[in-house]
Amino acid sequence: MAISQNITISQIAEKAGVSIATASRVINQPRTVKEETRNRVLLAMKELNCQIKRNTNKILLASFTDFVNPFYSQCIAGMQIAAKRRGYQLFLQQIENAENPSSYDDLINSKLFQGVIFCHNIPSGETFDSLRIKYPIVMCSQYNKDEDIPYVVVDDYNSAKNAVNYLLSVGKKRIAFINSSKNYSYSPLREKGFRDALKASGNPVNDNWIIHLTDIDFNVAFSVATTLLSSCDKPDAIFCASDVYACAALKAAHTLHLSIPEDVAVMGFDNVNLTTMTVPTISTVSQPTYQLGYQSCNLLVDQIEGNPVPNQKIVLATEIVVRSST
Amino acid sequence: MAISQNITISQIAEKAGVSIATASRVINQPRTVKEETRNRVLLAMKELNCQIKRNTNKILLASFTDFVNPFYSQCIAGMQIAAKRRGYQLFLQQIENAENPSSYDDLINSKLFQGVIFCHNIPSGETFDSLRIKYPIVMCSQYNKDEDIPYVVVDDYNSAKNAVNYLLSVGKKRIAFINSSKNYSYSPLREKGFRDALKASGNPVNDNWIIHLTDIDFNVAFSVATTLLSSCDKPDAIFCASDVYACAALKAAHTLHLSIPEDVAVMGFDNVNLTTMTVPTISTVSQPTYQLGYQSCNLLVDQIEGNPVPNQKIVLATEIVVRSST
Structure with missing residues (x-):
């Protein structure tokens, strides 16, 4: 609209x-x-002589920063099925720089779509306002903490807490955390879960062992994990905010001839295909990736069609999947 | 149009x-x-009283069967840059069943796009005709052998030949081939290259060692590779039409306690990130994936804009990348 x-x-x-x-x-x-x-708002709009023009194409857009992260493919599958069931077509876009307001100009001026699912951050302020006056918006696997917008995410705080508690339960005490950039909404929540679980267990939190990486980049994570594991004072487990990081930690341990999980346990997050392709296979926090996509698309269509939706902020639970790396 | x-x-x-x-x-x-x-054609159109209506949105579509194969992310990056440089927006779609003509109905009836890049097969005959009268079309990393349509692909025949020759050069003689479905246009070409290289070397071609898999599926490839490598009469190298298959072959060898590359060498195709994430790293045929996307998008825009293009069928060379698995 x-x-x-x-x-x-x-x-x-x-x-x-x-x-x-x-x-x-x-x-x-x-x-x-x-x-x-x-x-009151409708009266203001009338006095300003502005009318809502609704777009009647049954077409949705889902916006991604890249398609490299294997996490997204299941998410897209879920959106696709939901869109089809509700009678909508779904198209995807790759946005060049999600932090740059001008990246959204085309979308703000476009007449193609009835609503948009964002799988990345949007700059707060003017860009956010321009987008949400133009379209119903849903955020998937992300949210903007400064904005009141519907979203579907997982319970990041408790997921990280559960993962750390599991690592503690198998006897690990010196746990490092390779986390993503603080720009991701999940990153501070997972860090808080990580810290709280360690504190509650009476084990120390070593700030040097909490590392933030800018991108989901295997090579950078490999180098960070190698540094962590080369130290005399090294962790006995690495919890990772992405399976890609966990795969890198696994390889770093292997390169340093450490045995997994005896010398170091490795735990990922997401449960993408990669976790069963490695030797050993990777324990991880399984996200309901398909459901994230499916429910965010349903939430968007409900908004477009003006259906009453009791819960516009959906938080899904995760599961610990135990494999050979822990 | x-x-x-x-x-x-x-x-x-x-x-x-x-x-x-x-x-x-x-x-x-x-x-x-x-x-x-x-x-003659323009006269026939005049007599039938039909006019070409050109769509003037500067919007392109790229169509995929899925986003699971990591091959596509680089390809999308290339298309994206080319589209932007030429002043076009690019959207993506995931098609549910590329073999089913009705999957194309929305696209045939749509007024959104000026041209389409297909990264998968399209059923020949009526669907193909309906699509190409509607849009300029380019195929990327695929082509329909029954249809005369612009495409950008790699030299599959020579790529497979080079890979086999390389495996022979490191002393392997008993080479198996895990190939993809015959529905992919590259599959018979790679098989011919594989067979011709083996024949030219005087080594036998064992038909039981040439296997076609329907999908790029890690688990199926793992099971097939395990069967191949469990036999008394087993290959000393496996050439794979995808890095995902190669990763599965690597894991099968590892599970059977075979040493790589001494007992069995493993070689992939594509050069996706995965090949450097495994232990050992995987030798592969590197496709110019970014260029495939970039050039196919340029070819599409040239058609839309009516630019003369001397070569509408672009075949790019590949490179052998040697890593630790061979």
Whole structure:
């Protein structure tokens, strides 16, 4: 959908005396807003002479930063099935730089789609506002903590806590954590889960053993894991925020002739195919990847069609999958 | 582009006394057709009162069967850059069943795109004709041998020949081949290269050691490789049509306590990230994956814009990358 070009959502919000988030909800999810507030925003829109033009193509877009991470293929499969069942077509895009507001210009000006699923961060502020006044939006496996937007994620805090508790239960005490960039919404949550589980067990948290990597890059993770495991004072387990990192840690241990899991246990996150392709196979936190895609697409279609949705913020549970690396 | 709905390309071709392929070329690549033939087709179209309506959105589509194969991510990166440089937006789709003509109905009826890159087979006959009268089409890493359509591929025959010659050069003589489904256009070409290299060397070709797998599936390949390597009369090398198969062969050898490359050498195809993530790393045939995407997108835009393109069938060379598995 779109509103008349010259009126911004902040003008509407200001005139109605509500926040931008509320004005956006009136347009995209009217049933979630109190009737009195809704009427105020609709009156402001009427006075500003701006009308909502709804796009009637039954076409959705899912936006990714890359297709390298094997995590996404199952997620896409889930979205695809949900879109088809609801009578929508789904297209995908690769965005060049998700942090750069100008990367979203085409999407803000496009007339193709009825709604968008973002599988990456969106810059807060103006870009976010322009996107959400234009489209119903859902975030998949990510969320913007500064914005009130529907999302489907996993319970990152408890997943990391469970993983650490499992490593402690098999006798590991000196646990390192190769985490992703703090830009990912899951990263601080997994770190908090990691720290809390260690603290609760009475084992020390070594800040030098908590490492943040910018990208899901095998080579960088291999180099970091090699450094960790070459030290005299080395960890006896490495918990990794991605199976790609875990695969790198496995190879680093192998290269240093450490036995797995005796000298060092390795645990991943995601449960992508890779975890069964290695020797030894990799224990991991299994994400319901297909469900993440399926439910985020359903949530988007519900918004487009104005269906009442009791829970717009869905948090799915994960499972520990034990294989030979722990 | 589209022609008036009730006229089919075969009616135009029949009236003009040319093949359907030629009629399609007049519409999509007019400069590749002799003037006299072109005039005949244009006259037939005039008499049938059908006009070409060109879509002016600068939007392209790339169609995939899945995003699981890590091969595609580099390919998408290449398409993306080419599209951007030429001023086009690129969207992607996952097609549910590429063999089923009805999977193409939405695309045939869509008005969104100016041209399509297919990274998979398309059923010959009516579907192919409907698509190519609607859009300029390019095939990437695939081609339909029954249809005259622009494509960008690698030299599969010589790539397989070079791989086998390399395995022979390191002393291997009993070489098995885990190939993909015969539905992929590359599969018979790689098989011919494999057979010809072995024959030329005077080594026997064992038909039981040439196996076709339906999908790029790690588990099936692992089971096949385990069977091959469990036999008393076993190969001393396995050449694989995909790095995923090679990774499975590596694991099968490891599980059977065979040493690599002494007891069995393993060689893949594609040079995806996976080949450096395993222990040992995997020798492979490196495809110019980024270039496949980049050039196929350029070829598509050239067709859309009616630029003269001397070579519509581009065959790129590959390279042997030697790592520890051979």
